[in-house]
Amino acid sequence: MNKEKIREIVEVMVKNSLQKAKMVPIAASNRHIHLSAEHVERLFGRGYELTRLKDLSQPNQFAAKETLTLIGPKAKIQNVRVLGPARGSTQVEVSLFDGFTLGVKPPIRNSGDINGSEPITIQGPRGQIMIKEGLICAARHIHMHTSDGELFGVKDGDLVQVKVDGVRGVIFTNVLIRVSPKFKLEMHIDLDEANAAGIKNGQLGEIIAIESRKQVGEE
DSSP, X not given: OOHHXXXXXXXXXXXXXXXXXXEEEEEEEOOEEEEEHHHHHHHHOTXXXXXXXXXXXXXXXXXXXXXXXXXXXXXXXXXXXXXXXXXXXXXXXXXXXXXXXXXXXOOEEOTTOOTTXXXXXXXXXXXXXXXXXXXXXXXXXXXXXXXXXXXXXXXXXXXXEEEEOSTTOEEXXXXXXXXXXXXXXXXXXXXXXXXXXXXXXXXXXEEEEEEEXXXXXXX
């Protein structure tokens, strides 16, 4: 048996163990930017394509080599990582503390829900843009593959509670479940939340309760 096959078997065993215990790995997400294809060109130049630096945990998502500067009423934050690939709309995700630094108040939103969110100026090497909306603080959530959702007994749109043990142990409420065949099991929180609870990347949390379920046909 080759090493690749052994690795696959171990990954399946670990995943099955996590599902049975309703445990999820946690990742702390630092500030980052998702750009539309139009804004990639406006910030980096005509025909520019993002350079893959490293793959992220979610399939087909990557951290790009490129970074940008956020400009707020009070201050700038430099070297903010761009994530790829390009999206339909530009979205900037920061922590609440980042918002305080910049002098803005990003609303806590689910990814993609940017209507009426905060404006922000983004500076690139070849240009600068000011988006009228798109700056948010991402709500805590769990990515799940459809098979994970079935085994955990949850579905897309559910809200759950997640317990994390440790010296600064905590129970997270209002954790959104996001289910898709394109996702890999992982809970995402921002750096403010991770630091407050002393959580390190890869630490496990336990789903201990379902707070609410999305009704059939509900948007």
